[in-house]
Amino acid sequence: MPELLASIVASVLAITLHEAAHGYAALALGDDTAKRMGRLSLNPLRHVDQVGTILLPGFLLVTQLLTVGRVEFMFGWAKPVPVDVMALHNPRRGMMIVAAAGPAMNFLLAWTAGLLVHPVELFGSLLSPDSLGMAYRFLGLCILANLVLGLFNLLPIPPLDGGRIVTGLLPRALALPYMRLERWGILIVLFVVFLLPRLTDGVDPVGWALRNVVSEAFTLVVRLSGNGAGP
Structure with a gap:
C-alpha cells in the first residue's frame, strides 16, 4: 500500500506539472485561454478527466489486482x-x-528527483531504514513516472505532444491532413498499447519501450544528476 500511494503521488505530480507547463507556455506566447478558463493551476483536480484519469486507470488497477495480484501496467490521461x-x-x-x-x-522533474537523492543521502542517518528506503523508492518512482x-507524449501521433511538434515542422500541405489524424489519435494509441500485443505474437511496443528507451533514459538521468552509473 505505501508503494501504491507513492506511485499515485509521483504520477499526479508528473501529470499536473506537465499540463500546467502547457498553460504557462501558451500564456507566455500570447494565449491566455487556460488562464481565463481556470486551467492555469497546480491543483490536480483541475486537470482530472473522468475517463482518462479515473475510470480507465481504476479499471486497470482493479482488474490487475484481481487477476495477477499486482499492478504491472497503468495507462491514462489528464x-x-x-x-x-x-x-x-x-x-x-x-x-x-x-x-x-x-x-x-517532465524531464526537468525527473532530473530534479535525481538531484534530491543527494540530500536524502546526506541526512539519511536521521531516518529509519524503512523511511530511508521509502524515500529512495519515491524518488525513483518520480523519475520513472x-x-x-x-x-x-513525444510519440508523433496527434493529439500527443509529439504529433503537434511534427505538425509544426511539416509543410502546410502535409500539416493539415496530418492534423486530421487527431480525431483518431487516442484510438491509435489504445490499439498499439492494448490490442496489438494480443493480436500479434511477440509484438509488444510498450514492453519494448520500457525495457529499452525508458531504461536507458533512467540511467541517463541517474548519471546527469551525479548518482553514478545507474542501475
Whole structure:
C-alpha cells in the first residue's frame, strides 16, 4: 500500500506539472485561454478527466489486482489544457513550443528527483531504514513516472505532444491532413498499447519501450544528476 500511494503521488505530480507547463507556455506566447478558463493551476483536480484519469486507470488497477495480484501496467490521461493556437504570437512555432513544454517539464522533474537523492543521502542517518528506503523508492518512482509520461507524449501521433511538434515542422500541405489524424489519435494509441500485443505474437511496443528507451533514459538521468552509473 505505501508503494501504491507513492506511485499515485509521483504520477499526479508528473501529470499536473506537465499540463500546467502547457498553460504557462501558451500564456507566455500570447494565449491566455487556460488562464481565463481556470486551467492555469497546480491543483490536480483541475486537470482530472473522468475517463482518462479515473475510470480507465481504476479499471486497470482493479482488474490487475484481481487477476495477477499486482499492478504491472497503468495507462491514462489528464484533461488537456485548452490552447487557442491562433492567439499565439507565431501560431506554428508557438504550437511546437507549447507542445514541447509538457515533456520538457517532465524531464526537468525527473532530473530534479535525481538531484534530491543527494540530500536524502546526506541526512539519511536521521531516518529509519524503512523511511530511508521509502524515500529512495519515491524518488525513483518520480523519475520513472516523469520519463514514461514525457517520452510517451513525444510519440508523433496527434493529439500527443509529439504529433503537434511534427505538425509544426511539416509543410502546410502535409500539416493539415496530418492534423486530421487527431480525431483518431487516442484510438491509435489504445490499439498499439492494448490490442496489438494480443493480436500479434511477440509484438509488444510498450514492453519494448520500457525495457529499452525508458531504461536507458533512467540511467541517463541517474548519471546527469551525479548518482553514478545507474542501475
